[in-house]
Amino acid sequence: MGVLKSLTIVAMVLGCLCTTMGDDPEYVYPDDWNDPNRDSFLYGTFPDDFIFSSATSAYQIEGGWNTDGKGESIWDNFTHEGGHVYRNSNGDISCDSYNKYKEDVALMAAMGLKYYRFSIAWSRILPQGTINNINEAGINFYQSLIDEMAANGIKPMITLYHWDLPQALQDIGGWDNPDIVQHFKNYAELCFQRFGDRVPLWITFNEPWIVTLFGYGTGQFAPGISEIAYTPYRVTHNIIKSHAAAYHAYNDTYKPFQNGQLGITLNSDWSEPWDRTNQTSLDASDRALQFNLGWFAHPIFKGDYPEIMKTKIAKKSTAQGLSESRLPAFTPEEIAYIKGTGDFFGLNTYTTNQAVANVEDLSNPPSYWKDSDVISWQEGSWPGSGSGWLKIVPWGIRRLINWIDNEYNVPIYVTENGVSTGDKYELDDIIRQKYYRAYINEVLKAIVLDGSNVKGYTAWSLLDNFEWGAGYSERFGLHFVDFNDPDRKRLAKGSVDVLSEIIKNNGFIKSDDKGNAHVVTSYGLAFTCFGVLLSQILNI
Ligand code: PNW
Numbered sequence: 001m002g003v004l005k006s007l008t009i010v011a012m013v014l015g016c017l018c019t020t021m022g023d024d025p026e027y028v029y030p031d032d033w034n035d036p037n038r039d040s041f042l043y044g045t046f047p048d049d050f051i052f053s054s055a056t057s058a059y060q061i062e063g064g065w066n067t068d069g070k071g072e073s074i075w076d077n078f079t080h081e082g083g084h085v086y087r088n089s090n091g092d093i094s095c096d097s098y099n100k101y102k103e104d105v106a107l108m109a110a111m112g113l114k115y116y117r118f119s120i121a122w123s124r125i126l127p128q129g130t131i132n133n134i135n136e137a138g139i140n141f142y143q144s145l146i147d148e149m150a151a152n153g154i155k156p157m158i159t160l161y162h163w164d165l166p167q168a169l170q171d172i173g174g175w176d177n178p179d180i181v182q183h184f185k186n187y188a189e190l191c192f193q194r195f196g197d198r199v200p201l202w203i204t205f206n207e208p209w210i211v212t213l214f215g216y217g218t219g220q221f222a223p224g225i226s227e228i229a230y231t232p233y234r235v236t237h238n239i240i241k242s243h244a245a246a247y248h249a250y251n252d253t254y255k256p257f258q259n260g261q262l263g264i265t266l267n268s269d270w271s272e273p274w275d276r277t278n279q280t281s282l283d284a285s286d287r288a289l290q291f292n293l294g295w296f297a298h299p300i301f302k303g304d305y306p307e308i309m310k311t312k313i314a315k316k317s318t319a320q321g322l323s324e325s326r327l328p329a330f331t332p333e334e335i336a337y338i339k340g341t342g343d344f345f346g347l348n349t350y351t352t353n354q355a356v357a358n359v360e361d362l363s364n365p366p367s368y369w370k371d372s373d374v375i376s377w378q379e380g381s382w383p384g385s386g387s388g389w390l391k392i393v394p395w396g397i398r399r400l401i402n403w404i405d406n407e408y409n410v411p412i413y414v415t416e417n418g419v420s421t422g423d424k425y426e427l428d429d430i431i432r433q434k435y436y437r438a439y440i441n442e443v444l445k446a447i448v449l450d451g452s453n454v455k456g457y458t459a460w461s462l463l464d465n466f467e468w469g470a471g472y473s474e475r476f477g478l479h480f481v482d483f484n485d486p487d488r489k490r491l492a493k494g495s496v497d498v499l500s501e502i503i504k505n506n507g508f509i510k511s512d513d514k515g516n517a518h519v520v521t522s523y524g525l526a527f528t529c530f531g532v533l534l535s536q537i538l539n540i
Contacts, residue, residue, distance in 0.1 A: 071127025
């Protein structure tokens with residue numbers, strides 16, 4: 001009798017527990033993040049004109065590195081040189097999208113995507129980088145891709161520069177030579193002329209912060225130059241001028257009849273103040289963002305570099321015995337020319353850091369890394385991914401969007417967001433499925449709860465691909481690609497279903513989760529009934 005009595009009580013307790021669980025707020029990361037105010041799931045939909053997209057870049061997926069008249073790029077040169085990339089992998093073939101682009105478009109169509117973000121390989125259409133030698137075969141490739149997309153109702157969001165500078169231009173100094181401004185403008189105009197009638201969204205640069213720091217500062221990425229105190233500031237100066245030149249060309253000559261929008265894509269982690277009750281901590285977080293996003297966005301959206309960069313770098317340069325600041329100055333004419341040259345803010349973001357103030361460091365040798373006087377780190381306990389730098393912190397994207405919205409007040413497109421898993425065959429990519437649901441939900445909160453002006457969300461990436469210095473060892477794809485298969489077969493991962501469902505519903509509809517809640521609730525009811533029944537029989 002004692003056993004039966006306890007069984008009854010257990011059944012009733014379990015029943016009540018399960019029934020209430022069904023109504024609990026949903027957590028996508030229940031074990032790691034459990035702050036209901038911040039982390040509870042939000043059901044709801046995106047604005048009607050919200051854009052869902054998926055992204056790739058030319059060097060990472062196309063292959064065909066020297067096919068049909070394509071010129072060499074700095075990434076061809078850098079990978080072929082050897083010693084820079086994990087296992088000395090390269091993008092010679094990669095996903096072979098140069099030949100398989102129709103399959104790629106079919107994958108997008110199957111997901112219900114209406115936009116696709118890809119980049120043009122500058123040296124495919126201008127093999128030497130300069131306008132005097134146009135490779136029509138390269139132009140035809142992108143025309144065919146856009147045709148195929150149009151046939152499937154998919155519109156292009158085109159990045160002009162996703163890191164693959166023609167080697168011939170690197171040979172004359174690349175982004176460190178001010179002549180690059182005119183070369184970039186010529187290349188951009190060619191793209192506007194040939195493709196612009198069908199392109200609603202143009203992005204001049206992808207992540208110039210990575211270009212200038214990894215390409216010219218640390219040398220981890222092509223062209224492999226490592227000088228961290230002066231060169232990144234000079235290179236950024238030229239990149240910003242190049243962006244502005246392309247914007248004006250588009251705005252004056254093409255936009256009036258092509259009606260597209262042109263912006264730039266900047267990358268940043270959210271910088272969480274270590275102590276939100278401490279002003280020094282709050283300032284450090286803001287400084288980290290100013291030295292990263294503000295470096296590019298302030299000149300473009302507000303005019304000139306952020307005040308904090310100008311004062312800090314000038315003061316340090318003097319202390320370091322220099323006669324002028326390492327941060328170059330724009331003339332008043334340049335400031336006026338650059339200010340306002342963005343129709344939107346493209347944001348690539350993946351993760352979050354914590355920030356705390358460092359003591360002011362005026363010492364030699366100078367370095368970009370010392371200039372902001374911020375110490376950043378990630379908590380070891382935060383959930384990880386296939387990339388060492390990428391910890392999964394869903395709430396960070398919402399805070400970052402709010403920061404950008406407050407700071408610049410321009411339309412924001414999330415142009416990249418996603419997560420890597422390691423190099424193994426895996427189609428049920430639970431980490432990525434949870435990541436997309438959680439991060440996209442935080443974007444929804446930024447719009448619905450905070451009123452941020454976010455116009456679109458882009459998942460990185462459509463395919464597993466060449467992940468720069470990590471080669472093929474980190475997989476970001478919604479689709480698995482077998483790089484040992486000469487046919488480079490693509491297989492949909494589970495995250496394809498998750499994203500397709502979000503796209504179909506234009507957000508998160510409660511009923512699509514009723515399945516789970518119902519199961520739990522009905523288990524609960526069953527337990528309760530069983531308990532009640534037992535108690536009746538036993539007359540307890
Ligand atoms: C972005 N990091 O790059 C790029 O735009 C993509 O081409 C790339 O594949 C994607 O993010 C995933 O990494 C980054 O080391 C590359 O911190 C490296 C870093 C961050 C972003």
